[in-house]
Amino acid sequence: MSEVAQICSDLIRFDTTNPGAGERPAAEYVAGLLSEAGAEPVVFESAPHRTNVVARIPGDSPEALLIHGHLDVVPAEPADWRIHPFSGEVVDGCVWGRGAVDMKGTLSMTLALVRDWARRGVRPERDLVLAFLADEEATGEYGSRYAATRHRELFDGCTEAISESGGYSVQAQDARVYPVAVGERGTAWMRLTARGVAGHGSRPPVRNAVAELCHAVSRIASHRWPVRLTPAVSALIDSLEEILGERIDRDRLEEEAERLGRVGTLFRAQIRNSANPTMIQAGYKVNVIPGSAVAHVDGRFLPGLREEFLETIDRLLGPGVTREFVNLEDGPSAPMEAPFFERMCSALRAEDPAARPVPYVMSGGTDAKAFARIGIAGYGFAPLLLDPGLDYLGMFHGVDERVPVTGLEFGVRVLDRLLASPSPGVT
Template sequence: MKSVAEICSDLIRFDTTNPGSGERPAAEYVATLLADAGLDPVVFESAPKRTTVVARIDGDSPDALLIHGHLDVVPADPAEWRMHPFSGEIVDDCVYGRGAVDMKGSCAMTLATVLDLAARGVRPKRDLVLAFLADEEATGDFGSRHAVTEHRELFDGVTEAISESGGFSVASGEHRVYPIAVGERGTAWMRLTARGVAGHGSRPAVDNPVATMAHALSRVAAHQWPVRLTPSVAALIGNLSEITGQRIDVDRLDEEAVRLGPLGSLFKGQIRNSANPTMLDAGYKVNVVPSTAGAHVDGRYLPGLRDEFLETIDALLGPKITREFVNLEDAPAAPYPSAFFDELAGSLMAEDPLARPVPYVMAGGTDAKSFARIGIKGYGFAPLMLRPDLDYFGMFHGKDERVPVEGLEFGTRVLARLIA
């Protein structure tokens, strides 16, 4: 049977860049591994080569747990990498390549765990549903959204789910902090349009939409969003204060995030809403004032703060800018404290005596948003024990993405405890 590192390397070698040629080869590889282990995977496509795999394993309880991951990755420029991003090479006891962290390493841990349990004849304590999805790195239209709308029956009985962006270690003195995500910020990707009066670039402008858009984006970029402490983030800060033995001043959280270093990264992007201009589109000739100007803004808002966020955006943009959503997703939140959170924490502490699990809210978003639409409570839990010198957050979509072999092996042991 292949090791977790070998499975991770194999998955990385499939170039599943999104946008690109699709996830089909990686999905076929996953389906073959599952079928060889005696499972009956369901393979379906939302569009040519946009392929998803789902499998169910019967357990002692029909109250099912979903473990989901995505097979697509963001682009990678080989010229910027120490080694080719789709080589899957193992160097210095790390698996290198695009997707090692986000999130083919996690998919490999899931596969290695269930394949080992199947080989040993170990029955899960509850039904398991495994989903290896397309298109997470875009909107999920070809992946999780398609799955929950067109193949809803595959997720019958699922109450909780685990996936990426949680369960990894952050070193802190004599402890290792393991953030377990209990929510994530909502997504509001917006296309903006300013309309004005076209004219000659040498004449005084009557109503220049480029200038209108520039002023609006400047207001958005310069806005200081107020701190809004949600209960889960407040609980995280309280836990970090206890673990470090240091008071964290909630009135100076930006400064405290810097002072705490890696631990501060767990909350610095989760204490407020945000909006970043990311794309511009205006004009076609230097001496022509165009009649329209466009832009895109990546907006994120905390659980429960969608209305406040949109009201603020509209005030900043002003009456001459219209907006439409490219993607609008609510901010899901899972129960905390909860018995299931305690199960996740317990599986970590059983494998690492220095583990200190804490609640966490993701700054970005995952496929958990789609599964929340059908009532599944999502937790970020892809367990990894990481070396203190690895910048975990920096490797998401960064160059020289890599994951330690020992970290992957740790993750499979944790998952086995949780499942069995």
Template sequence: MKSVGEICSDLIRFDTTNPGSGERPAAEYVATLLADAGIQPTVFESAPGRTTVVARIEGDSPDALLIHGHLDVVPADPAEWQLHPFSGEITDGCVYGRGAVDMKGSCSMTIATALDLAARGVRPKRDVVLAFLADEEATGDYGSRYAVTSHRSLFDGVTEAISESGGFSVTSGNERIYPVAVGERGTSWMKVTAHGVAGHGSRPPVDNPVATLAHALSRVASYQWPVRLTPAVAALIEDLAEITGQPIDLDRLDAEAARLGSLGSLFKAQMRNSANPTMLNAGYKVNVVPSTAEAHIDGRYLPGLQEEFLSTIDELLGPKITREFVNLEEAPSAPYPSSFFDEMAASLVAEDPQARPVPYVMSGGTDAKSFARIGIKGYGFAPLMLRPDLDYFGMFHGKDERVPVEGLEFGVKVLTRLLTGSN
């Protein structure tokens, strides 16, 4: 049976860059591993090459848990990497390559756990649905959104789900903090357009849409969004104060986040909404004022704050700018405190007695948004024990992405405890 490190390495060697040729080869690899272990996979495509694998492992209760991950990755320029991003090379105790953290490493932990349970003939305490999805790095139209609409029955009985961006260790002194995500910010990707009067570039401006758009984007980029502490973020800050033994001043949270370093990064981007201009398009000739100018904005908002976010955006853009959504997704949240959160926490502590699990809200988004549409409560829990010097957040979409093999092995042990209840 392949080790978790070998599975991760194999998955990275499949170039599943999105946009690209699709996830089909990686999906077939996953389906073959599961089938050879006696776990029957369902493989389907939303478009040629855009392939998803779903399988169900029967447990002692039909009240099912979903473990989902995505097989696609963002682009990587080999010239910027020490090792080729699709080599999957294992060196210095780490698996290197695009997707090592986001999120083929997590997928490999799920696969290795499932294969081990099957090899030992161990039934989980509840049904477990495994989903290896296409297209998370875009909108999910070819992956999770398609899965929950066209293959809804595969998720019957699922009440909770776990996936990426939670359960990793952050070292502080002699303690390891493990943030477990109980929610994530909503997504508001927008195309904004300024309309004006076309004319010769040498003449005095009448209503230049490029200038109008530039001023509007400057207002958006420089706006200081107010702090809005959601219950989960407030609970995180309270826990961090207790763990560190130092009070955290709620009236100066930006300074406190900087003081706390890696611990501060757990709430720095999660205590307010945000909007970043990311793309620009205007004009076709240097001496022609165009009639329109366009830009894209990546907006993120906290649970319950969509209306406040959009009204602020409209005010910042001004009356001459129109906007349309490229992608609008709710900000999902999962119950906390909850018995299932306690189960995840107990599984971590059982494998790492120094573990201090805390609630956490993701700054970005995941496929949990799609599953929330069908009533599945999603948590971020892909357990990893990381080296203190490894910049976990910097690995996401960054160069020289890598994950420790020992960390993956730790994750398999934690997942096994969670699924079997052997804490």
């Protein structure tokens, strides 16, 4: 088994479910691998067992690049999986388990690369800051937010960053599209509260909190958000038209996304804001009208559209329901017209002549938000060459998550091209 596959398998076997027992054992494993490669990892905890690891690999230039990823994973129910989600087994050429794509596979590529460099005496072109973080699958409070504020000095010199959710292949006719993320939608996780008058369930209600809340949630769920084409999404669609050799009707983008299949998923969720009700809590007995009811909504808004999003939510809530934020973060963006963006694209094309890199905006969110606050422009670049039949995006938080061993090995080669000094020297 190749080293990258072995590291990925080992990382998956650490159950770092969030919420759960924490990331400490996985963090200690990572720190050990880095130490063996000659690095001096800094290990710190934001709370018991919420462990983070940061290491700097000296390069030929003090200007630094941040490579960050998260050690935690979302829950997995073993009964739903073909292979146990924390086994890390290699079956049918893939490493299986929770975190294989989100994002222990990516972490394994970084670790395998720096260990290979140590053996060969290779230096990176510029300083690399490697961050292995806790709590990305929640708010990042115990991971990226804590690291960026309480340990800001560890990221000195970092101007750009790469992390998950970009650089993977999507088959498009005779070409392979590689979306390189230049931004992501902002996050507005909201707690909605309706307050009414408690009373007996058999009597006419004075003001029923459950009903008020349900009406508000229904208005939010059924709202048709308008299409808003940001520059990055517009550039993506332009690129796809060129690659596919056909026009994509901008007046029917949702239908066009459906028609284009997996290529269409690259823009389907990124053309508008969204708000999805996810939890409701109310009442304690069938014949009692409760005095309050609570719901949670996962809101996402495109870069620059925060105020429009919140104004719409407030209108949909109506006067009887209030909101408060569980998490509110703007959508970060990084420049498309930048030398580093072109370098990522060139590294992909060098390893895959059929590669057609395109700019991309993530529908969800990552730790890039926390680092954007301290001036680091974040890109989604975790290169993977995938079998066309593998539903990569569908495995994020899904069942039977797995990553091809050959895809991981491809990713290590791409990162080597991107990050190694043109004239490797002995460290």
